[in-house]
Amino acid sequence: MEGKSPQIRTALPGPEAQKLLALDHKFVSPSYAREYPLVAKRGEGMLVEDVDGNTFLDFSAGIAVVSTGHCHPAVVQAIQRQAGTLIHMSGTDFYYPLLAAVAEKMAEIAPGNFPKRVYFGNSGTEAIEAAMKLARYHTKRERIIAFFGCFHGRTCGSLSLTASKPVQRAGFGPLLSGVAHAPFAYPYRCPCGCKAVDCERACTCADFIENVLFKTTSPPQEVAAIFVEPVQGEGGYIVPPIRFLRRLREIADRHGILLVFDEIQCGMGRTGKMWACDHFGVAPDILVAAKGIASGMPLGVTVARADIMDWAPGAHASTFGGNPLACAAALETIRLIEEQYAVNAERMGKYLMQRLAGFTQKHPMVGDVRGLGLMVGIELVKDQVAREPDGEFRNRVVRSAFEKGLLVLGCGESTVRLMPPLIVQPEHVDFAVDVLDRSLTELENGVHRAGSI
Ligand SMILES: Cc1ncc(COP(=O)(O)O)c(C=O)c1O
Secondary structure, eight states: OTTOOOBOOSSSSOHHHHHHHHHHHHHSOTTOOOSSOOOEEEEEBTEEEETTSOEEEESSHHHHTOTTOBTOHHHHHHHHHHHTTOSOOOTTTSOOHHHHHHHHHHHHHSSSSSOEEEEEESSHHHHHHHHHHHHHHHHOOOEEEEETTOOOOSSHHHHHHOOSOHHHHTTOOSOOTTEEEEOOOOGGGOTTOOOHHHHHHHOOTTHHIIIIITTTTOOGGGEEEEEEOSSBOTTTOBOOOHHHHHHHHHHHHHTTOEEEEEOTTTTTTTTSSSSGGGGTTOOOSEEEEOGGGGBTBOOEEEEEETTTOOOOTTSSOOSSTTOHHHHHHHHHHHHHIIIIIHHHHHHHHHHHHHHHTTHHHHOTTEEEEEEETTEEEEEEBSOTTTOOBOHHHHHHHHHHHHHTTEEOEEETTTEEEEOOOTTOOHHHHHHHHHHHHHHHHHHHHHHHHHHHO
16 A cells, blocks of 8 residues: 555445444444544555545544554564564563563653653553552642643543543543642643743743642642643644743642653654653653554553652552553564654654645634644634634534545644654655645635625
């Protein structure tokens, strides 16, 4: 498939896809929120083929997971080799070399020049749960601070931190007590009211923690940790000012609070450096990674300063966490990211932003184009002055791109997120930008025509 261009041969969904959708709709949990009916059959590099032989260019990467592209030959080989050697042993009760090898590698590459230890789970949410439990265990404090718009997972602990969309929380309460939320620095529509030009210099979002939370709901001596995504993912692909993360570090240090960076979506080379926080010059006490770490094998890791990871044997564990297949895929994925793909993400991220540079002038419904490396958001608005989000229009753009052979997803209220595999090349960027350009033009013309009737 690689080397071929995306091609749409049938109406979408095609006849085979329709059969699958009927089966899925009958038996699969209705809680999944599919944005369009892609029924994937196989993937190779940047391309995904559906069950009807249509091929798509993938700018969603399985939600930022297939960092090395679909079925990278070196990753496939590592998994196959491992599958023939040892599939499972459970690091909770036994030792095997790959668990220690990935722990050593993660301790080496995670930010911060201090000894570290590594805990293994199977997903992002599990890695967050581990970080929450560890923070409470180590500090003997109960409270946690998180941010509006951030997404940390859907199990009850991590969901207590998640403050991205009401549908993710509705009906599941009561969640963990002791969690308070602060505004996330969002330069395009700053919740503290500072204008974009001032945001870098005078961002006051982080100050909300000391000025409001510590004085009202969250006595600092009871706060175990501050959890934050260095670049907000699900909540809208928002890059905060450098000052924001630096202030969080200062506040945490001043009050003996642990700083936890959720790099589940923004880590593993996606922003052009191994970790998004490397752009900000701030290291956390605990770093959480998952998604892109093993190119699609399920793995979540919690990396903490060694003196913090002081829990007792039996205090926390997971049967499958750090499964040998996932570890084999992770070692290969990390090698590829270190050797080639983080650098490629930086180059291609710049090229993508360059290609999108004229979008706010050309398209009246594009309010903002922002990003870091290959984590790029296009925010759609009813008009550029009022900046009112237009989620319905965003959904139509995403759907139109799918019909033209491009896989993208939404995030936040009205943003299209572009998160291709880190192997992406200029011709892929050109295809994606051209599709989005055409989709926006067609749909904007439709809106304006409808408006003039
Ligand atoms: C930043 C962030 N944290 C946590 C999670 C939860 O990860 P998982 O879906 O693997 O549980 C996600 C998933 O989208 C995420 O983007």
